Structures are given as structure tokens and as C-alpha cells.
Amino acid sequence: MYTHSTDAGWISRTxxxxxxxxxxxxETLSDAVDAISAAGDVTIIAGGIDLVRRMRGGDxxxxxxxxxxxxxxxxxxxxxxxxxxxxxxxHWDIETDSVLASKMPDFQMxxxxxxxxxxxxxxxxxxxxxxxxxxxxxxxxxxAAGGSLxxxxxxxxxxxPADAGPENIPPHALLTGIEVPARGAGIAFxxxxxxxxxxxxxxxxxxxxxxxxxxxDHPQCWSGxxxxxxDAVAAFPPExxxxxxxxxxxxxxxxxxLARRLADRLTAGEPS
Amino acid sequence: MSGEFVFVSCxxxxxxxxxxxxxxxxxxxxxxxxxxxxxxKLSCDLGxxxxxxxxxxxxxxxxxxxxxxQADGADVRTVEGLVAADGRLDxxxxxxxxxxxxxxxxxxxxxxxxxxxxxDRDPAPDRPAIRAWMGAxxxxxxxxxxxxxxxxxxxxxxxxTGE
Numbered sequence: 001m002y003t004h005s006t007d008a009g010w011i012s013r014t015x016x017x018x019x020x021x022x023x024x025x026x027e028t029l030s031d032a033v034d035a036i037s038a039a040g041d042v043t044i045i046a047g048g049i050d051l052v053r054r055m056r057g058g059d060x061x062x063x064x065x066x067x068x069x070x071x072x073x074x075x076x077x078x079x080x081x082x083x084x085x086x087x088x089x090x091h092w093d094i095e096t097d098s099v100l101a102s103k104m105p106d107f108q109m110x111x112x113x114x115x116x117x118x119x120x121x122x123x124x125x126x127x128x129x130x131x132x133x134x135x136x137x138x139x140x141x142x143x144a145a146g147g148s149l150x151x152x153x154x155x156x157x158x159x160x161p162a163d164a165g166p167e168n169i170p171p172h173a174l175l176t177g178i179e180v181p182a183r184g185a186g187i188a189f190x191x192x193x194x195x196x197x198x199x200x201x202x203x204x205x206x207x208x209x210x211x212x213x214x215x216x217d218h219p220q221c222w223s224g225x226x227x228x229x230x231d232a233v234a235a236f237p238p239e240x241x242x243x244x245x246x247x248x249x250x251x252x253x254x255x256x257x258l259a260r261r262l263a264d265r266l267t268a269g270e271p272s
Numbered sequence: 273m274s275g276e277f278v279f280v281s282c283x284x285x286x287x288x289x290x291x292x293x294x295x296x297x298x299x300x301x302x303x304x305x306x307x308x309x310x311x312x313k314l315s316c317d318l319g320x321x322x323x324x325x326x327x328x329x330x331x332x333x334x335x336x337x338x339x340x341x342q343a344d345g346a347d348v349r350t351v352e353g354l355v356a357a358d359g360r361l362d363x364x365x366x367x368x369x370x371x372x373x374x375x376x377x378x379x380x381x382x383x384x385x386x387x388x389x390x391x392d393r394d395p396a397p398d399r400p401a402i403r404a405w406m407g408a409x410x411x412x413x414x415x416x417x418x419x420x421x422x423x424x425x426x427x428x429x430x431x432x433t434g435e
């Protein structure tokens with residue numbers, strides 16, 4: 001730990017130094033897209049929960065684009081058959097939003113399990129999703145809900161389903177928000193085995209969506225008739241991670257157990 | 273905006289402050305190093321333990337995980353700012369003292385600021401709400417029970433005194 005003497009005595013300073021960077025603070029969406037499209041290592045900061053952790057771990061960037069001032073990206077709007085949540089909405093905004101409480105209480109309750117109160121009050125939807133960390137829950141929940149991510153690029157708006165792989169994320173794109181269908185699909189989520197595996201199931205009539213986090217490099221999703229969950233999930237094409245924290249066989253078994261348990265809970269109408 | 277230094281204007285414990293900071297400078301270093309507000313403790317340096325918790329516009333944040341420029345235009349409160357001008361402690365501070373809700377005390381400023389943020393939003397939280405909220409911070413000594421009781425006591429003191 002780095003310490004030095006001041007008038008107040010010996011002071012310890014943050015000891016995981018962050019490499020210097022240039023700060024950009026665009027005032028419009030188009031300026032933000034231009035900034036992240038510029039040459040060189042550029043990244044985005046909003047709440048900073050994930051980025052600061054990464055930079056403490058050694059990630060370096062020439063420029064950091066602060067989009068926290070783009071207030072238009074924070075709204076949660078009722079679009080009738082879907083709800084649009086701005087990328088700058090915090091987890092706390094989702095947790096306390098009245099529209100989500102009335103139209104998607106399952107989704108809201110599941111999202112409430114993310115992080116602790118310090119993280120939820122500062123961390124944003126966009127940061128959680130774009131961090132693309134295998135253990136983060138946002139993408140898992142959004143995929144189970146049948147939602148999508150909306151990006152702004154220099155060529156216009158691009159919408160990507162949440163269950164699409166990372167190769168579908170357009171380059172130099174600014175996530176402006178997410179869209180969640182508000183057709184009453186129930187969602188149940190089990191994160192009790194994190195960081196080994198987490199599973200979310202969305203049920204819309206007879207069709208189910210199963211989304212799995214932690215066990216792969218990025219969430220894996222399946223959708224189909226609810227009665228096919230057991231066989232389909234057991235045969236998820238990619239092999240789960242295999243390491244001392246949890247073997248691939250154990251993770252695969254737990255994915256199957258949790259998916260069935262959550263589907264049964266939703267079918268029985270039990271609260272998530 | 274770009275450049276080597278960033279101008280930050282904010283209030284810290286009610287006093288207007290202005291700084292030029294490097295983009296990579298953290299809020300906790302400004303508070304402790306430049307303002308000598310050493311009540312805010314540096315511990316894990318990862319934003320995980322909550323010992324460095326301060327209130328930013330009323331929100332509890334890890335000051336070790338917050339860049340100093342993120343406080344621009346904001347109201348920053350540290351544990352020093354809870355004490356009244358006449359030296360009277362905040363109800364949360366009094367409750368922590370009365371309940372001996374600390375052993376080594378290193379996590380205490382962060383715990384107190386976290387509790388203050390809770391009571392600012394919910395003056396009468398029930399025990400599950402206190403447990404869920406205070407679970408954000410880590411104490412390696414007390415086992416948490418006395419901390420939870422102190423927050424309950426702080427809510428009672430606040431109700432009694434109207435502070």
C-alpha cells in the first residue's frame with residue numbers, strides 16, 4: 001500500500017493504480033457515437049462499477065467516454081407491448097419503477113437480486129450488459145424475457161436479440177437501451193449456485209425460454225415447448241466450463257435441475 | 273472535453289470545493305489526501321467491502337471505486353459531515369456508540385454512512401430490510417448482529433428526536 005505524510009498524518013492511497021487516460025464527456029448521442037468510433041483504445045463509462053474494477057485489474061484505455069450526462073438514456077418507458085429501459089437506468093431505477101412493478105413484476109423482482117445496494121444505486125443496465133461478464137445476471141434475465149438490446153451506430157439504430165451471441169454486437173456501437181416484451185411472460189430466476197451456474201426461465205403460454213449464465217463464456221439460451229425443457233437443456237450444445245469450481249458434468253446436471261424446477265414453479269403460478 | 277486535468281466543483285459536507293484532478297484520480301484520495309477527511313477508510317480497494325462508503329447526492333457509493341470527477345456537481349457527505357455544528361452526533365453515530373456496534377472500528381464509518389442512506393429513504397425499516405441493505409458492507413469483527421441492532425436503535429432515536 002502506498003502511504004505518504006500529510007498534515008493529517010500518514011495517508012494511505014489507493015494502491016491499485018489506474019493507468020492515465022483521456023476523459024471525453026459528449027453532450028449528445030451522436031457525439032458519443034463519434035467518440036467511441038474514433039481510432040484507438042476507447043471505452044465507455046456510465047456508473048463505472050465494472051470499468052473501474054477492470055482498470056484496477058490492469059485494463060488500459062487511451063480514452064474513456066463518460067455518457068452519464070446523456071439524461072435521455074435513463075428513462076423507463078411503457079411502449080404498450082414492450083417496455084423500453086434506457087441504458088443509463090440503474091438497477092435501483094428498475095427495482096423501484098412503477099411501470100415495471102405493474103406490468104413485469106417477475107422481471108423486476110429477478111433484477112432486484114443483482115449486486116448489493118451500493119452497486120444497484122450506481123450500476124447501470126448498460127454497464128451490466130456490455131461488460132459481458134459470464135457471471136453477470138442482466139443478459140441472462142433479458143434473454144429469458146425475450147428482450148433485445150438497442151444500439152446506435154454511425155449508420156443508424158441496430159436491434160439485437162438478447163439471446164444472440166456476442167458476435168452479433170455491432171462494432172463501435174452505443175447501447176441506448178433494452179426492450180422487454182410486456183406480454184405477461186412469467187420469469188423465474190435461480191442464482192443460488194452462483195458462480196457455478198445461474199438459470200432463468202421465461203414462460204409465455206406453452207413456450208419456454210431458458211437462459212444460463214456463469215457456466216459458459218457468455219449466456220446460452222434455448223427456447224421451445226415447455227415439455228421439451230429437460231431433453232433440450234440436457235443437450236445444450238456447448239460443454240459447460242470445467243474447472244475446480246465446478247465440473248462440466250455437475251454444471252450440466254444443475255442446469256437441467258434448475259430449469260425444470262423453475263419451469264414447474266412458473267407453470268404452477270408460484271411467485272418467483 | 274479532454275485534457276490532462278479535469279475541473280471538479282462539488283460540495284463536501286456542505287462546503288463548496290473545487291479541484292483540478294487527473295482523470296484516473298479516485299474520490300477517496302481526494303477526500304483523504306487533499307481534504308484530510310480520513311474518517312473514510314481505504315480497505316479492499318476493489319469497491320467490495322464498503323469501508324470507503326460515502327454519500328454522493330444521497331446515494332451510498334464506494335469512494336475507492338468512484339473517480340473524483342464523477343463527483344462534479346454533486347453533494348458529497350462523509351462521516352465527518354454527520355456531526356452537527358454543536359458537536360452533537362448523528363443518531364446513527366450515537367446508536368453505534370450505545371450498541372457497541374464495532375470492535376476494531378475500521379468498517380464503522382462506511383457502515384454508518386450506509387445506514388444513514390437507508391434511514392434517509394426509510395425512517396422505519398424492518399429487520400429484513402436492514403439486513404438486506406447493510407449486507408452491502410463487510411465487517412470482519414462483530415458478526416453483524418450489533419450493527420443491525422444499532423440501525424434499529426438509530427431509527428428509534430430519529431423517531432424520538434425528529435432529527
